[in-house]
Amino acid sequence: MTSASFTDGTMETIEQEMMPAVPATPRRRVKRKTWQTVIWLVALLIITAVVLYPLIWLFFATFKPNSEFGQNTGLLPENPFFGNYAKVMEGIAGVPMWRFFLNSFILSVAAVIGTVLSSALAAYAFARVQFKGLGIFFAAMIGTLLLPFHVVIIPQYIIFNQLGWVDTYIPLILPKFLATGAFFVFLMVQFMRQMPRDMDEAARIDGAGHFRIFWSIILPLIKPALITCAIFAFIWEWNDFLGPLLYLTSPENYPLPIALRLYNDASSGGADYGATVTASFIALVPILLFFIVFQRFLVDGVATQGLKG
Amino acid sequence: MNPIHPKGAVVSTTATRVIVTDRPAKRRLLRSGRPENTFQRPGQRARSRRETAAGYAFLSPWLIGFFGLTAIPMVYSLYLSFTKYNIFQPPKWTGLDNYIRLFTNDPVFVQSAEITLIYVFIGTPITMAAALAVAMLLNFRDSGAGFFRSAFYAPSLIGGSVSVAIVWRAMFSTDGPVDNGLSFFGIDIGGWIGNPAMILPMMILLHVWQFGSTMVIFLAGLKQIPKELYEAAEMDGAGAWRRFTAVTIPMLSPVIFFNLLLGLIGAFQVFTSAYIISNGTGGPAGMTNFITVYLYKRGFSDGQMGYASAIAWVLLVVVAIIAFILFRTQRSWVHYAGDDR
Numbered sequence: 045m046t047s048a049s050f051t052d053g054t055m056e057t058i059e060q061e062m063m064p065a066v067p068a069t070p071r072r073r074v075k076r077k078t079w080q081t082v083i084w085l086v087a088l089l090i091i092t093a094v095v096l097y098p099l100i101w102l103f104f105a106t107f108k109p110n111s112e113f114g115q116n117t118g119l120l121p122e123n124p125f126f127g128n129y130a131k132v133m134e135g136i137a138g139v140p141m142w143r144f145f146l147n148s149f150i151l152s153v154a155a156v157i158g159t160v161l162s163s164a165l166a167a168y169a170f171a172r173v174q175f176k177g178l179g180i181f182f183a184a185m186i187g188t189l190l191l192p193f194h195v196v197i198i199p200q201y202i203i204f205n206q207l208g209w210v211d212t213y214i215p216l217i218l219p220k221f222l223a224t225g226a227f228f229v230f231l232m233v234q235f236m237r238q239m240p241r242d243m244d245e246a247a248r249i250d251g252a253g254h255f256r257i258f259w260s261i262i263l264p265l266i267k268p269a270l271i272t273c274a275i276f277a278f279i280w281e282w283n284d285f286l287g288p289l290l291y292l293t294s295p296e297n298y299p300l301p302i303a304l305r306l307y308n309d310a311s312s313g314g315a316d317y318g319a320t321v322t323a324s325f326i327a328l329v330p331i332l333l334f335f336i337v338f339q340r341f342l343v344d345g346v347a348t349q350g351l352k353g
Numbered sequence: 354m355n356p357i358h359p360k361g362a363v364v365s366t367t368a369t370r371v372i373v374t375d376r377p378a379k380r381r382l383l384r385s386g387r388p389e390n391t392f393q394r395p396g397q398r399a400r401s402r403r404e405t406a407a408g409y410a411f412l413s414p415w416l417i418g419f420f421g422l423t424a425i426p427m428v429y430s431l432y433l434s435f436t437k438y439n440i441f442q443p444p445k446w447t448g449l450d451n452y453i454r455l456f457t458n459d460p461v462f463v464q465s466a467e468i469t470l471i472y473v474f475i476g477t478p479i480t481m482a483a484a485l486a487v488a489m490l491l492n493f494r495d496s497g498a499g500f501f502r503s504a505f506y507a508p509s510l511i512g513g514s515v516s517v518a519i520v521w522r523a524m525f526s527t528d529g530p531v532d533n534g535l536s537f538f539g540i541d542i543g544g545w546i547g548n549p550a551m552i553l554p555m556m557i558l559l560h561v562w563q564f565g566s567t568m569v570i571f572l573a574g575l576k577q578i579p580k581e582l583y584e585a586a587e588m589d590g591a592g593a594w595r596r597f598t599a600v601t602i603p604m605l606s607p608v609i610f611f612n613l614l615l616g617l618i619g620a621f622q623v624f625t626s627a628y629i630i631s632n633g634t635g636g637p638a639g640m641t642n643f644i645t646v647y648l649y650k651r652g653f654s655d656g657q658m659g660y661a662s663a664i665a666w667v668l669l670v671v672v673a674i675i676a677f678i679l680f681r682t683q684r685s686w687v688h689y690a691g692d693d694r
Contacts, residue, residue, distance in 0.1 A: 084493060084494060085497075088490065088491070088501045091487060091490075091501075091505070092501060092504050092505070095504065095505055095507075095508060096507070098517070098520050098521065098524060098562075099507075099520075101520070101524060101530060102516075102520045105523070113523070114526075114528060114529075117528065117529060117530040117532075117533040118530075162415065162418070165411045165413075165414055165415070166411065166412055166414065166415035168411050169407075169408050169411035169412040169415075170412075173404060173407055173408040173411060174404055174408070175404050175405040175407070175408025175409065176405050177405075177408075177409075178408065181412065181415075181416075184419060184424075185415070185419075188419065188423055190614070190618055190672070190676055191423070191669070191672075192618065192622050192668055192669065192672055193622065194622060194624070194645045194648055194649075194665060194668060195427060195430065195665045195666070195668060195669045196423055196426045196427060196430065196665075197648075197649075197652075197665075198430055198433065198648075198658055198662050198665060199425075199426030199427070199429040199430040199433070199662075200422060200426050201652075201653075202429075202658065203426065205440065219418060219422055221414065222414050222415065222417050222418025222419075222422060223414050223415040223418050224418045224419075224422055224423065254410075254411070258411070279510060283511065283513060283514040283515075285513075285514070285515050285624075285625040285628070285629075286624055286625065286649075289628075290653065301514065301515040301625075304515040304516060304519060305515060305629065307519075308515070308522075308632070309632060317523065320519060321519065321520070324515070324516035324517075324519045324520060325516070327514075327515070327516050328511060328514070328517075331510065331511055331514075332507075332511075335503075335507060335510060339503040339506075342506070342510070343502060343503055343506050343569055346506070346566050346570060347569050347570060347572065
């Protein structure tokens with residue numbers, strides 16, 4: 045409520061300033077506007093500092109030697125130290141760090157391809173084809189949107205275990221190719237419904253089938269939605285912890301989040317805080333870069349489609 | 354037909370709307386699928402059959418996923434919840450035993466349910482209030498908010514990651530940066546991570562920190578509210594608070610509904626941060642043993658798949674009840690543009 049009261053406060057000052065008998069001259073109005081902007085800016089900068097502090101702290105903590113953890117709680121390291129990075133590159137559990145990065149990258153790219161392809165196909169059926177059963181399946185899709193994922197992890201594990209797929213990437217990637225991310229399907233349905241139907245009707249009169257219309261007309265039209273989905277699919281898979289925790293058992297298959305857990309567990313024994321925070325930081329770097337480059341796409345995607353980050 | 358949403362409106366904020374919207378289409382469809390008279394145009398039936406075939410062809414990956422990975426597994430897990438099953442031996446039917454044990458003879462589950470409900474029903478409203486407050490602050494001026502919008506959004510993108518959990522663990526440890534910062538103001542918490550009284554507030558704080566995605570949706574909703582409404586209210590002598598309760602809240606109610614629904618359901622699924630911060634134990638004193646963590650420990654550490662399935666179904670029923678209540682009460686407080694209610 046802090047900001048609400050802030051707005052109220054400025055409103056009141058405006059009214060008070062209006063009170064004097066002398067009519068507000070344009071110059072006074074400008075001055076008032078400036079003050080308002082300054083207060084607004086300061087409030088937002090304070091919030092920014094609080095919100096981003098953990099990330100800034102993390103960045104500087106990567107330059108702290110182990111001896112400073114628990115001693116120096118300030119932002120800056122007393123004796124800047126670059127050894128953490130060298131240590132982290134060696135990796136953990138006999139697996140070098142680049143391997144965890146590669147694994148994460150493979151999983152995320154596969155998730156992007158699977159999610160975008162299968163969700164676009166399903167969304168086309170929901171948005172553009174009229175067939176028996178459409179209503180029921182659409183309602184089912186909305187239902188899975190609200191379904192907690194944890195409800196299906198046990199039966200899914202039993203199935204994948206029976207198929208002998210534990211400690212492979214199949215249980216992590218296959219669901220992405222089967223459009224199980226209802227959010228993505230829903231986002232694309234919304235997007236396709238906004239597209240005018242004239243073009244596909246014209247194409248149909250010219251004898252184009254559904255696949256042709258999908259591929260040559262709809263897909264190019266919904267490119268912004270495809271990009272938004274691709275970015276989110278990548279980031280979510282990059283961050284996914286539960287899936288790899290359930291299915292991957294050998295360290296050489298681990299993606300970054302599970303490798304970080306190894307660091308975390310090791311450091312709870314009182315050992316290497318420097319390596320742990322440094323590994324955490326470099327695991328975040330690709331996401332942060334992605335975010336800086338595509339922020340408009342991400343934030344606008346959330347804003348217009350109601351997609352939760 | 355349904356009222357047309359203004360372009361770019363948060364169309365998907367109205368999940369129910371979409372289902373409702375679909376009903377006429379479905380009815381029309383059923384009608385066209387059934388020959389109503391014998392003077393039907395030749396080829397129409399063949400065409401509708403072709404349409405159905407095309408629809409199912411496009412939908413086939415989703416159908417396989419829906420039945421193979423969601424619907425059938427859910428039924429299977431319902432069955433397992435009535436059995437004793439450890440994956441190595443075939444499941445043994447035990448009737449309602451798992452459920453009876455959960456509610457009468459498992460204090461760990463009761464505690465887990467309690468802290469999960471506290472986390473969900475305190476964390477979500479605080480997050481939403483913070484998100485709305487900051488969104489209104491950003492909306493206060495028309496330009497220059499882009500940078501802040503992105504900066505505030507960043508935590509919700511990474512908040513569920515292991516990296517962030519590790520950072521929070523370091524920052525809130527005894528004599529960590531947060532503790533030291535507070536003791537500067539004379540507040541002495543005495544550590545958050547190992548402190549059963551403070552770990553849950555810390556988890557809620559981590560949840561509130563990720564207010565960005567909710568805020569972005571609120572901000573989009575605020576931008577849709579016509580300025581004339583505020584001007585008219587001001588002309589009628591409404592103060593800032595009155596304008597907030599009489600214009601902002603009703604006009605924003607579809608967005609609030611959407612955020613509340615997804616926020617509550619999402620909060621039930623907190624797992625990674627609790628697991629990492631407690632090193633997989635759910636401690637201290639079970640205060641981070643959220644329902645998902647407990648489910649994981651029972652199913653995968655203790656190998657009690659039947660019992661864990663019962664936990665999963667309790668979670669599902671609770672989430673379904675909350676969604677049902679929200680959809681049911683929606684009529685009384687959610688105002689959709691174009692409705693005359």
